[in-house]
Every structure is written in C-alpha cells, then in structure tokens.
Amino acid sequence: MITRIFAFVERDLRKFMRNPLTIFSSICLPIVYLLVLGNSFQGSLKNLPLGLVDLDHGPYAKRMIERIRSLEVGPDTVEMRMMRDSGEAEAQVRSGQLKGALIIPPDFSKAVFRGTTPQVGLIVDNTDSVSAAALQQALRAAFSALKLDAVSVRPNRVVPQIRSMELYRKVDYDASIVPGAVIMAIFMGTMTTGAFNLVMDRFLGVHESYLSTPLTKGELVLGIIISGVFVTTLIALVVLGVGIWLTDLRVAAGVSSFLAVVMVIALSAMGLLSMMCVFLARVDHPRIVGLFGGFLNIIFFFPSGAVYPIESFPAWLRAFSKVNPESYAVHALRSILFKGMNWQAVQADLLFLSGFMGLMLLLSTLTFKRTL
Amino acid sequence: MPKPAVVVENLVKHYGKQRAIDGINFDVAGGICFGSLGPNGAGKTTLIRILTGLIQPTQGRAWVAGFDVSQGPDAVRRAIGVVSQAMTTDLDLTARENLDIYARYYGVSYKERRRRIEALLERVGLTARANDLVASYSGGMRRRLEIARGLIHKPSILFLDEPTIGLDPQSRRVVWELLAQFRQDEQLTIFLTTHYMDEADFLCERIAIIDTGKIVVMDTPSELKKGIPGGNIVEIVLAQDQSLTEDRRLDTLISKLSSRPFVQQVIQKEGGALTDSIRLQVYVTNGPEAIPILMGMVQDEGFGLQSIGLMRPSLEDVFIHYTGRSIRAEEGQKVNFFIGAGVPRRMGG
Numbered sequence: 019m020i021t022r023i024f025a026f027v028e029r030d031l032r033k034f035m036r037n038p039l040t041i042f043s044s045i046c047l048p049i050v051y052l053l054v055l056g057n058s059f060q061g062s063l064k065n066l067p068l069g070l071v072d073l074d075h076g077p078y079a080k081r082m083i084e085r086i087r088s089l090e091v092g093p094d095t096v097e098m099r100m101m102r103d104s105g106e107a108e109a110q111v112r113s114g115q116l117k118g119a120l121i122i123p124p125d126f127s128k129a130v131f132r133g134t135t136p137q138v139g140l141i142v143d144n145t146d147s148v149s150a151a152a153l154q155q156a157l158r159a160a161f162s163a164l165k166l167d168a169v170s171v172r173p174n175r176v177v178p179q180i181r182s183m184e185l186y187r188k189v190d191y192d193a194s195i196v197p198g199a200v201i202m203a204i205f206m207g208t209m210t211t212g213a214f215n216l217v218m219d220r221f222l223g224v225h226e227s228y229l230s231t232p233l234t235k236g237e238l239v240l241g242i243i244i245s246g247v248f249v250t251t252l253i254a255l256v257v258l259g260v261g262i263w264l265t266d267l268r269v270a271a272g273v274s275s276f277l278a279v280v281m282v283i284a285l286s287a288m289g290l291l292s293m294m295c296v297f298l299a300r301v302d303h304p305r306i307v308g309l310f311g312g313f314l315n316i317i318f319f320f321p322s323g324a325v326y327p328i329e330s331f332p333a334w335l336r337a338f339s340k341v342n343p344e345s346y347a348v349h350a351l352r353s354i355l356f357k358g359m360n361w362q363a364v365q366a367d368l369l370f371l372s373g374f375m376g377l378m379l380l381l382s383t384l385t386f387k388r389t390l
Numbered sequence: 391m392p393k394p395a396v397v398v399e400n401l402v403k404h405y406g407k408q409r410a411i412d413g414i415n416f417d418v419a420g421g422i423c424f425g426s427l428g429p430n431g432a433g434k435t436t437l438i439r440i441l442t443g444l445i446q447p448t449q450g451r452a453w454v455a456g457f458d459v460s461q462g463p464d465a466v467r468r469a470i471g472v473v474s475q476a477m478t479t480d481l482d483l484t485a486r487e488n489l490d491i492y493a494r495y496y497g498v499s500y501k502e503r504r505r506r507i508e509a510l511l512e513r514v515g516l517t518a519r520a521n522d523l524v525a526s527y528s529g530g531m532r533r534r535l536e537i538a539r540g541l542i543h544k545p546s547i548l549f550l551d552e553p554t555i556g557l558d559p560q561s562r563r564v565v566w567e568l569l570a571q572f573r574q575d576e577q578l579t580i581f582l583t584t585h586y587m588d589e590a591d592f593l594c595e596r597i598a599i600i601d602t603g604k605i606v607v608m609d610t611p612s613e614l615k616k617g618i619p620g621g622n623i624v625e626i627v628l629a630q631d632q633s634l635t636e637d638r639r640l641d642t643l644i645s646k647l648s649s650r651p652f653v654q655q656v657i658q659k660e661g662g663a664l665t666d667s668i669r670l671q672v673y674v675t676n677g678p679e680a681i682p683i684l685m686g687m688v689q690d691e692g693f694g695l696q697s698i699g700l701m702r703p704s705l706e707d708v709f710i711h712y713t714g715r716s717i718r719a720e721e722g723q724k725v726n727f728f729i730g731a732g733v734p735r736r737m738g739g
C-alpha cells in the first residue's frame with residue numbers, strides 16, 4: 019500500500035519539478051502580495067488632501083489651522099491646501115481632487131470666545147468612507163483639543179488618560195502580515211497541487227490509466243494529498259523565510275518554534291488540500307478550479323484575521339471566522355512568530371486544524387470518484 | 391477448451407436516454423484475439439470500460455479472468471492490462487519513469503521491475519529514447535509505450551481500445567506486429583476494439599461486429615466473409631465520362647441492375663483514389679454467370695466500361711451487408727475495396 023501511494027506521490031512530484039514556472043510563481047506571488055499589501059495599507063491613512071477655507075481670520079481660526087498643520091507634519095494624515103472660496107473647495111471635493119474641505123465660518127473666533135458651541139463646516143466625499151472617517155476622526159481630535167484650550171474655565175476637570183502597556187516588541191504592519199503571506203502561499207499551493215492535478219488528469223483523460231490499476235480510493239486520495247502537502251509546505255516555508263528577511267522581522271528562533279511552524283503549515287495545507295478534493299470531487303475542467311480558487315481565496319483569506327482583526331467583524335462574519343481554518347493558522351503563526359513559542363497558546367489552533375483535516379480527509383475519501 | 395477469459399451477459403449501459411450498450415452477450419475464449427468492430431459511437435469504448443471496471447453497467451453482468459467486474463474489480467484489475475483509446479502516458483515524465491511508476495501501482499518488486507522495464511523497452515524499440523520526456527515522442531512511439539505499460543505486470547488479458555487510431559500506416563503496421571508477437575510470447579488473450587476492417591482482419595480470430603450498442607454478428611473473419619449472401623460480388627468500374635455526372639442515367643442503371651432476380655444489392659462507391667470514376671458493387675448469386683449479363687446491361691445503358699471483375703468479400707462488405715451502411719461513412723472517408731481482401735493473415739487460428 020505504501021509503495022503504491024509513494025509511486026503516485028512520486029509521479030506528482032516529478033511532474034511538478036518539471037514545471038519550474040509553477041514553482042517560481044508559487045513562491046513569488048505570495049511575496050509580491052506581501053510587498054503590495056504591506057505597503058498599501060500602512061495601518062492608518064496618509065496624505066489625504068484637505069482643502070481649508072478660512073473666512074474668519076481670527077485668533078482661534080489661526081490656532082485651528084496650526085493644529086491641522088501639526089497633523090500634516092506629524093502623522094501625515096492630511097495634506098493641507100489653503101483656499102479662498104468655499105464653493106471652489108466643494109467643487110474640488112466633488113471632483114475628487116480633495117478628500118475633504120474644512121470651512122471655518124466668519125464668526126468662528128467670536129463664538130469660541132463667547133463660549134457658544136463653535137461650528138466648523140466639513141465637506142467630505144462620503145463615497146470614500148474610509149478616507150472620510152479618517153478625516154473626521156483626525157479633525158475631531160484637533161478640534162476637541164482646541165475646545166479644551168478655549169474652555170479652560172474649569173481647572174479641575176478630570177480627563178481620563180490612557181497609557182498603553184506594550185506586551186511585545188512592536189511589529190510593523192508589513193511584518194504583521196507575513197503570516198498572511200504564508201497562508202496565501204499555502205492556499206496557492208493547495209490550488210496548484212493536489213486536487214488540481216486530479217482535475218488536470220481528468221481534463222486530459224490521463225486518469226483513465228491509473229483508475230484501471232489496483233490503486234484504491236484511499237491510496238489515490240492520500241497520494242494526491244501527500245504530494246500536495248509536501249510541495250505546499252516547502253513553498254510556504256520559503257515564503258516565510260523570504261518574508262522574515264524582507265520585513266526584517268525578529269522572530270523567536272529555536273527548534274521547537276520551527277517545528278511548530280512546520281506543523282501549523284502542514285496541517286493547514288492538509289486540511290485545505292482535502293477540502294479541495296471534496297469540492298473538486300467531480301470536476302473535470304481546470305476553469306472550475308480557477309473560479310473556485312479565486313472565490314475561496316477571498317472567502318477564507320480576508321475573514322482570517324490576516325489583514326484586519328477578527329474582533330472588528332460583524333457577528334456573522336466572526337461566526338464564519340470560527341470555522342475558517344485559515345483563522346486558526348493565522349492565529350497560530352502570529353503567536354509563534356511574534357510572541358515566541360508557547361505550546362499552550364497554539365494548542366487550540368493545532369487541535370482545530372487537526373480536526374478540520376480529519377473531517378476533510380474522511381469526506382474526500384467518501385466523495386472520491388473511483389470510476390470514470 | 392480453456393475457460394473463457396471474458397463472459398458477458400445481457401450487458402446494458404444507458405447514458406440518460408442513450409443506450410450505449412443495449413443488451414450484449416458473448417464469450418471470449420482464453421488465448422485468442424477477440425475484436426469488437428464497429429463504427430464511431432457503436433459502443434466499443436463503453437464496452438471496454440465496463441469490462442475493465444472503469445464504469446458500472448446499468449444492467450447485466452460481466453466476468454473477466456473469472457472475476458465479476460462489479461464484485462471483484464480489484465482482482466480483475468490485477469489480471470488485466472489496459473491500453474485506452476486516448477493516450478494516457480504522462481507527457482512530462484520519461485518513458486522509463488512512466489513504466490516504473492505504473493509497475494509500482496501493481497506492486498511489482500524492484501528487481502522484477504528493472505528486468506521487465508528494460509525488456510519491454512527493448513521489445514517496443516524505445517530503449518534509445520527511454521530517458522526522454524514522452525512529450526517529445528511521436529504518436530506511434532507513445533502508443534508503443536502505452537502497450538509496454540499495459541503489459542508491465544504480466545497480465546493474462548490485454549484490453550486495447552482502438553490501438554492504432556490516428557497513427558500513420560507504417561506505425562499501425564508496427565503496432566500490429568508487436569501485438570501479434572506479444573500475444574505469442576506472453577500467452578495473452580487480447581480483447582481489442584477497432585473501426586478498421588484490416589486491423590480486425592489481421593489480428594483477430596473472432597470478431598463481433600457491433601453497431602448502436604448491439605452485436606450485429608459474431609464469427610471468425612473467414613466465416614463472416616462466407617456469410618455474405620451469394621458469396622459473390624461483382625465490381626464494375628465505369629469509364630470516365632462527362633455525362634456520368636448526370637445522376638439520372640446512373641440511377642436508371644442501378645435500378646435496372648437491382649431489378650434482376652440474381653442481383654441482391656447494388657452499392658455505389660464514389661471513385662477510386664486517383665480518378666473520379668464510379669464504382670458499383672453488385673451482390674449476385676453467381677458471379678461468373680452474372681458478369682457477361684451485367685456487362686451487356688452497362689453497355690446497353692450507354693456507359694463505357696473501365697473494368698469488371700469478381701471481388702473477394704472484405705469485412706467492409708460484411709459490415710455493409712449486416713448494417714446496411716459503410717462502417718466509415720461517419721468519417722466521410724472513401725472506401726477502398728481492397729481492404730481486407732488483400733491483407734495476408736499472419737496469425738493462424
């Protein structure tokens with residue numbers, strides 16, 4: 019039985035090795051992804067063009083502008099453009115040249131001085147809700163500081179202060195998505211090996227040859243998955259290595275953390291490969307694999323917490339994350355890479371991944387079509 | 391008598407409403423070469439796939455090498471070798487790798503594998519190219535490799551589905567010789583399907599002509615040919631003539647010929663390989679007697695006669711006789727009357 023499985027595994031591996039372009043792409047694409055995603059989402063938004071129309075010219079308007087300027091040079095949130103005419107500012111927001119325009123009304127300083135609530139107009143392009151929210155948040159912060167300055171008549175006001183205690187060394191955003199890139203590599207691996215080979219064999223009619231040999235269902239399924247796991251794990255480890263090197267991530271090195279990483283990767287790959295075997299049990303055209311691949315990638319990847327924290331999802335998506343194997347893989351990889359090896363922290367993840375793999379392996383053997 | 395290698399009982403396979411196999415019964419004696427001959431879509435591939443355990447029949451039973459294909463597919467698989475219609479060797483593996491991996495599916499031991507692979511490569515003439523990727527092979531080479539692969543585990547029955555389809559005449563010839571040789575050396579039973587008359591005639595001791603999922607007739611090639619009514623076919627080749635294109639004159643001739651009591655059937659064949667002359671095959675009760683009469687009739691109708699002569703019936707004629715149409719009509723190919731008639735039989739019964 020073992021000889022037969024390994025003959026099948028060897029066939030897949032040899033065929034894979036003869037396709038250098040596939041190997042090359044499987045390694046490069048997740049890395050490109052890491053670079054693109056790491057540099058396009060830097061956690062907070064930057065350089066949002068903001069128009070500023072000062073109709074007041076009073077002292078508080080000046081302070082307001084200074085505040086915003088400090089936003090510009092500090093966290094780089096906005097890029098301020100002074101303008102004279104509120105009509106023109108609005109037009110530029112509409113045309114997309116500006117993400118927002120702040121209009122300081124003529125009686126602004128007077129209102130602050132009198133202690134009445136001062137009104138500032140903010141025109142935002144709320145079709146770009148991410149930028150609009152970031153602008154509103156930044157400006158509100160600037161504005162509330164101004165108000166505190168202005169209403170300094172109550173000296174004993176207690177303002178709760180938050181001092182955060184950082185538990186771990188800070189991880190840059192691009193380094194923090196290295197686990198995501200590894201998951202991406204695993205996913206791509208499971209799409210280009212395993213069940214994909216089976217679909218290609220069916221498409222080319224080559225499967226007829228091994229279906230007429232004594233290979234059993236279980237041997238075929240295991241053969242497909244073992245070759246896939248082997249290739250996928252290697253690719254994912256290479257991507258992890260390159261990712262660590264590119265982002266200058268300091269990982270907790272050590273044999274046990276390496277073993278744990280390999281285990282997480284191999285278990286995830288096995289689970290996903292078996293799952294693809296179930297989904298593609300009757301598929302005989304590579305186009306379907308392409309369709310499925312694109313779809314499943316998004317479905318599993320984004321709710322996995324690789325890019326955004328799971329906690330901020332709506333309830334139904336959080337529920338899905340609970341059964342998404344990629345969430346557990348991401349969690350485990352993050353724990354091991356960023357927080358140091360601790361079996362207890364990844365126990366639940368390993369348990370889930372093993373359970374998922376077992377279930378999918380069973381289903382894939384049950385659904386496998388041994389006839390033409 | 392050796393026990394039958396293949397037994398088929400009331401076999402039926404439906405694809406939706408389509409009856410690909412429509413109630414078939416036959417036996418194949420051990421040690422012979424059995425051919426299932428039929429046009430495209432007759433159900434040959436379906437039949438071979440049922441026998442090799444690749445698809446389940448809708449009804450009926452089949453035993454191969456003594457095992458029920460539905461009950462003991464594994465035992466059947468170990469006893470048989472399969473060369474399917476489509477080429478199924480892996481293009482991005484070498485010939486040797488293809489053979490080695492396949493042998494391991496059957497659990498052939500390392501030592502035995504090495505010996506067997508070299509011997510088979512030698513026999514099919516691929517030793518020099520054994521380490522080249524199959525992607526670089528010609529169709530004929532790949533087919534030879536598939537035959538070697540089908541024999542890697544020393545099966546007792548070899549199934550081949552259209553083994554020479556798509557090959558050039560020389561390659562076909564090589565495949566025939568190989569199969570004849572292997573059959574002798576390995577004491578094989580061969581079950582093949584084909585839509586080539588000459589192939590069935592050359593290789594097979596028994597032929598089942600199958601059409602639309604049914605066995606039309608089954609016998610030895612010579613008995614099949616004898617079975618043609620009258621046993622005599624006169625071939626008339628009309629001389630090239632402008633007016634030949636006038637179908638009405640030809641139709642008149644054909645209907646006049648057909649109306650004679652000693653004429654059973656008249657079949658018109660479009661020209662030969664080189665000319666656009668018209669051939670008529672006239673099935674008669676007594677050839678030698680009919681020839682002068684037919685000659686007179688042709689001349690009376692004002693046709694020039696290029697040649698007239700007696701023809702030995704070919705399997706093609708057998709097929710036409712039993713099904714009422716040419717086996718290769720679907721392919722739109724012209725029929726050469728010498729097929730079957732001129733090919734020496736290499737394999738005595």
Ligand SMILES: Nc1ncnc2c1ncn2[C@@H]1O[C@H](COP(=O)(O)OP(=O)(O)O)[C@@H](O)[C@H]1O
Pocket residue numbers: 405408409410428429430431432433434435436437
């Ligand atoms: N998988 C299938 N689904 C539906 N119809 C099929 C299938 N395979 C074969 N057929 C039909 O069954 C008939 C017999 O096909 P096949 O056995 O391939 O014929 P042959 O090999 O003699 O050319 C054909 O009409 C074909 O269209």
Ligand SMILES: [Mg+2]
Pocket residue numbers: 431434435436475551552
């Ligand atoms: Mg066929």
